[in-house]
Amino acid sequence: MMQLLRRLFVVALIAAAPCIAHAEQTQVIHIRAHMFAYSPDEIVVKKGVPVTLELMSIDRVHGFNLPDFHVRTTIEPWVSTTITFTPDKVGRFTFACDHFCGDGHDDMSGVLIVVE
Amino acid sequence: MNNGIDRRDFLKLTGLGGVVFASALAGWPNLAGAAAGEFHFVQLSDTHWGFGDAKINPDSAGTLKKAVAAVNALDQQPDFVVFTGDLTHTTDDPKVRRTRLDEFRDIASGLKVKTVRFLPGEHDAALDQGEAYQQFFGQTHYTFDHKGVHFIALDNVSDPQAMVGDSQIAWLKADLKQIKPETPIVVLTHRPLFDLYPQWDWATRDGAAVIDALQPFPNVTVFYGHIHQEHHQMTGNIAHHAAKGLMFPLPAAGSVPKKAPIAWDPAAPYKGLGFRDIDADVGKPSFKLDELPVVKA
Numbered sequence: 001m002m003q004l005l006r007r008l009f010v011v012a013l014i015a016a017a018p019c020i021a022h023a024e025q026t027q028v029i030h031i032r033a034h035m036f037a038y039s040p041d042e043i044v045v046k047k048g049v050p051v052t053l054e055l056m057s058i059d060r061v062h063g064f065n066l067p068d069f070h071v072r073t074t075i076e077p078w079v080s081t082t083i084t085f086t087p088d089k090v091g092r093f094t095f096a097c098d099h100f101c102g103d104g105h106d107d108m109s110g111v112l113i114v115v116e
Numbered sequence: 117m118n119n120g121i122d123r124r125d126f127l128k129l130t131g132l133g134g135v136v137f138a139s140a141l142a143g144w145p146n147l148a149g150a151a152a153g154e155f156h157f158v159q160l161s162d163t164h165w166g167f168g169d170a171k172i173n174p175d176s177a178g179t180l181k182k183a184v185a186a187v188n189a190l191d192q193q194p195d196f197v198v199f200t201g202d203l204t205h206t207t208d209d210p211k212v213r214r215t216r217l218d219e220f221r222d223i224a225s226g227l228k229v230k231t232v233r234f235l236p237g238e239h240d241a242a243l244d245q246g247e248a249y250q251q252f253f254g255q256t257h258y259t260f261d262h263k264g265v266h267f268i269a270l271d272n273v274s275d276p277q278a279m280v281g282d283s284q285i286a287w288l289k290a291d292l293k294q295i296k297p298e299t300p301i302v303v304l305t306h307r308p309l310f311d312l313y314p315q316w317d318w319a320t321r322d323g324a325a326v327i328d329a330l331q332p333f334p335n336v337t338v339f340y341g342h343i344h345q346e347h348h349q350m351t352g353n354i355a356h357h358a359a360k361g362l363m364f365p366l367p368a369a370g371s372v373p374k375k376a377p378i379a380w381d382p383a384a385p386y387k388g389l390g391f392r393d394i395d396a397d398v399g400k401p402s403f404k405l406d407e408l409p410v411v412k413a
Contacts, residue, residue, distance in 0.1 A: 063277070067314040074277070092373075094315040100242035100276040103206055106317070109374060 036104025
């Protein structure tokens with residue numbers, strides 16, 4: 001009887017494994033940069049789960065700077081750039097263009113919302 | 117060394133009717149007898165000539181002219197005037213950029229003081245790496261000496277990535293090798309050299325390298341613009357002072373969810389705009405900062 005219970009427990013663990021793996025899968029976010037905004041400009045992710053940002057500009061060179069997580073890159077037109085990081089704190093964190101891109105540069109920002 | 121004042125002191129002092137003793141500069145050598153002495157200069161910043169949103173500034177075509185008139189009306193004319201960048205508001209059109217630079221230069225020529233120094237801001241220089249700016253105002257980084265103070269104008273805007281760059285940093289280090297360690301140094305630049313608030317692009321990407329190069333010198337003061345408000349901070353023994361702008365004020369770092377110009381207040385026209393008169397007393401020694409309005413109430 002105990003052996004049967006042990007086997008059932010192992011089966012249950014195996015069955016649960018994909019869910020656990022799913023919960024820890026990298027969160028992939030596609031962001032398009034254009035004059036003078038990001039799409040999307042509000043991103044919700046989970047704390048402790050890796051995030052991969054896939055960034056591309058559809059017009060000119062822009063920047064992406066998320067200083068609270070030491071994440072930054074230059075975004076070239078029509079070139080995909082990826083950055084992976086793991087948010088380790090919850091809250092609202094502003095990201096902004098740090099490559100001067102024109103008249104609307106100062107408006108070009110967004111927010112990363114990290115939840116539990 | 118400690119120049120005798122910290123950020124908390126700055127914040128206390130900023131409440132004193134717009135007058136701030138910014139840098140006690142204890143240890144600044146008595147340079148009397150050399151070319152040193154008392155003098156003052158005026159800092160104007162972020163004039164954004166060409167900006168045209170009437171909700172933000174209904175007198176966008178008149179504010180700079182009023183500021184020039186206010187400087188001309190000072191009881192004692194300064195030894196020189198410096199504009200610390202964003203002389204013009206940016207445009208994608210190279211012709212319009214040159215028109216704005218030309219108009220700005222024409223208005224600035226109305227200053228009684230004939231020694232006027234200019235620096236670019238990213239609005240002037242980032243989209244063409246300073247090409248048009250240099251046609252009108254020459255070099256974007258340079259040095260000059262005035263009555264015992266060594267002035268260094270640094271360009272942290274012609275590179276659209278807000279970088280000073282290895283070449284200019286090497287130039288800075290070579291310049292610093294030429295001066296005596298106790299020489300008072302004033303750095304003029306557009307963007308903050310430290311990470312004031314990178315979330316709003318209020319930083320210089322390689323500003324830390326500049327600060328590292330300056331840190332061995334005991335008497336360094338930085339005057340800059342970019343953030344359209346008064347701000348005072350120490351990094352080590354270096355004092356950093358941001359000036360108000362002359363087109364629109366911006367909110368304090370992180371005080372609102374999204375950075376945006378503060379709208380014009382009809383009940384208090386030109387509120388948040390102004391310029392700075394800097395009184396250098398080499399004998400004491402000290403810098404006294406007097407924050408002045410565009411229009412007297």
